[in-house]
Amino acid sequence: MFYLRYTIVWPLFGLILFFCVLHTEMSAQFSSKNCGSNLDHSNDPRPFFPSYINLDAIKFVIPASAELLRDYIRHPSVSGSEVEAVDYFQALCTKKGLYIFEMNAPDGSRNFIASIFPLSDGKPNYIFLNHADVVDVPSPEDWKYPPYEGVIAEGQVWGRGAYDNKGAAIVQLMAILQMAEKARSENWNVNFSLLCLSGEEVFSSGGARFVADQYIEVLNAAAFFGEGPAGVQGVVPRKPEEKIFSVALAHKRALWLRLKLTYESSGHGSTPPLHYPNKDMVAAVNRVLKSREKLQFNELNTTILHLLGDMEGGIKGFFLKNIHLMTPVARSIIRKNPLYLSFFANTISLTRIQNEGLSHNSIPNEVVALLDCRLLPGIKTEDFINKIKKQLNNKNITIEVVLETPDALPTRPDVFLYTSIENSIHSVYSDAVVAPMMLQATIDSNFFREKGFPVYCFVPILLTPQILRTVHAKNERVPIVALENAIQITTKLIESIAERSELITKPPED
Numbered sequence: 001m002f003y004l005r006y007t008i009v010w011p012l013f014g015l016i017l018f019f020c021v022l023h024t025e026m027s028a029q030f031s032s033k034n035c036g037s038n039l040d041h042s043n044d045p046r047p048f049f050p051s052y053i054n055l056d057a058i059k060f061v062i063p064a065s066a067e068l069l070r071d072y073i074r075h076p077s078v079s080g081s082e083v084e085a086v087d088y089f090q091a092l093c094t095k096k097g098l099y100i101f102e103m104n105a106p107d108g109s110r111n112f113i114a115s116i117f118p119l120s121d122g123k124p125n126y127i128f129l130n131h132a133d134v135v136d137v138p139s140p141e142d143w144k145y146p147p148y149e150g151v152i153a154e155g156q157v158w159g160r161g162a163y164d165n166k167g168a169a170i171v172q173l174m175a176i177l178q179m180a181e182k183a184r185s186e187n188w189n190v191n192f193s194l195l196c197l198s199g200e201e202v203f204s205s206g207g208a209r210f211v212a213d214q215y216i217e218v219l220n221a222a223a224f225f226g227e228g229p230a231g232v233q234g235v236v237p238r239k240p241e242e243k244i245f246s247v248a249l250a251h252k253r254a255l256w257l258r259l260k261l262t263y264e265s266s267g268h269g270s271t272p273p274l275h276y277p278n279k280d281m282v283a284a285v286n287r288v289l290k291s292r293e294k295l296q297f298n299e300l301n302t303t304i305l306h307l308l309g310d311m312e313g314g315i316k317g318f319f320l321k322n323i324h325l326m327t328p329v330a331r332s333i334i335r336k337n338p339l340y341l342s343f344f345a346n347t348i349s350l351t352r353i354q355n356e357g358l359s360h361n362s363i364p365n366e367v368v369a370l371l372d373c374r375l376l377p378g379i380k381t382e383d384f385i386n387k388i389k390k391q392l393n394n395k396n397i398t399i400e401v402v403l404e405t406p407d408a409l410p411t412r413p414d415v416f417l418y419t420s421i422e423n424s425i426h427s428v429y430s431d432a433v434v435a436p437m438m439l440q441a442t443i444d445s446n447f448f449r450e451k452g453f454p455v456y457c458f459v460p461i462l463l464t465p466q467i468l469r470t471v472h473a474k475n476e477r478v479p480i481v482a483l484e485n486a487i488q489i490t491t492k493l494i495e496s497i498a499e500r501s502e503l504i505t506k507p508p509e510d
């Protein structure tokens with residue numbers, strides 16, 4: 001019995017676990033669904049193995065997705081310096097047999113679309129959006145593994161961009177490649193593409209904005225699948241197993257304002273005048289920040305209330321879930337929580353107050369304040385600025401719009417497409433909650449939504465809240481299991497769209 005256990009049972013268990021956890025390419029039949037995928041299993045596999053097995057001596061087979069992601073991470077691409085990474089990714093798509101169409105902006109930004117069929121075929125095109133640029137790494141020494149090495153360890157791929165957004169790009173590529181041969185041999189009447197963009201993190205004018213303005217006709221877009229919320233597991237403390245995937249159908253948009261106040265006042269700090277620019281600006285901006293933005297409830301953000309209610313639990317949760325019954329209490333709960341508030345109101349952040357570098361005891365004659373405003377869909381820039389002017393209550397302060405992203409109307413979901421997304425997620429995570437929502441952040445997709453195209457924003461990669469916090473922070477990483485499952489979800493989505501379009505366009509057989 002002892003012999004049996006140590007020669008057959010443990011190694012067999014180890015082998016199954018090994019295939020399930022690390023999701024080798026060979027292990028398609030042991031899909032994560034079949035072996036009860038759970039994020040916890042994707043971390044360090046060591047506890048699952050008996051101590052006498054020397055894991056360091058075993059060469060784990062790493063799936064191609066993880067290797068490709070590692071290689072992509074190894075091309076650092078902080079916004080503004082992503083050309084080399086785009087070149088790498090484009091060459092990879094070319095090597096894998098996809099058709100490439102470049103859309104390079106005059107400012108040097110590189111963008112390209114890689115498709116199963118050439119765009120010149122004119123087939124309705126379902127486009128997955130991703131961006132090549134990443135945010136900076138201020139203190140690489142604080143990372144567990146170097147941020148630009150794409151280290152594969154503990155069942156995860158580590159590095160800047162592992163999730164945002166190189167991980168998503170690799171998921172899209174792998175899914176498209178999985179269906180490409182079938183699509184071509186059956187000559188599908190729809191096309192599927194990935195669109196790689198530059199400068200997303202900095203609202204660059206040479207990325208999505210440029211492509212949407214200059215090439216929208218060429219793309220033959222039927223719908224876009226953009227960057228959006230990741231799937232999360234364990235966000236509701238009382239339901240640690242619950243997996244939530246949100247599909248964003250609307251975005252808040254950014255409006256960046258530069259306020260300036262200039263006039264001469266006496267200049268010495270020892271005898272402050274009654275009025276001087278810094279003092280007046282602080283008082284005026286304070287009036288803006290103190291004013292309460294109206295809460296606005298619509299179809300999309302009220303679906304979030306249910307989720308927030310679940311997260312809160314208890315009496316607060318009850319009030320949030322029953323906003324129509326308990327409006328004043330729920331409203332006060334929302335106002336006290338900045339995250340909740342961001343879903344229901346325009347927000348204003350004072351991100352900088354600046355002067356020329358004078359000495360400590362000199363009163364400057366000019367002050368600039370920067371406001372980062374995030375507006376709900378349908379709020380007009382002019383109306384919003386007029387309201388700010390009233391609140392500032394200082395006619396000498398000038399307001400300049402530094403940047404604004406488009407005010408795009410929410411996508412009215414096509415029932416088939418939305419259900420296909422939902423079903424694809426359920427094909428891997430059968431018990432997941434899938435809900436439509438509005439995103440507080442502003443991302444690339446809004447430029448395409450503004451042109452009137454349907455845009456569904458979601459990233460089918462399932463993360464824990466702990467891993468989600470590493471996005472734009474240190475130790476960004478993505479579990480390999482989650483990566484592989486996301487490929488499966490995306491492949492399923494492609495397949496169901498293709499099946500539907502065959503039904504629609506082919507004459508019925510009799």
Ligand SMILES: [Zn+2]
Nearest residue numbers: 164165200227
């Ligand atoms: Zn991103």
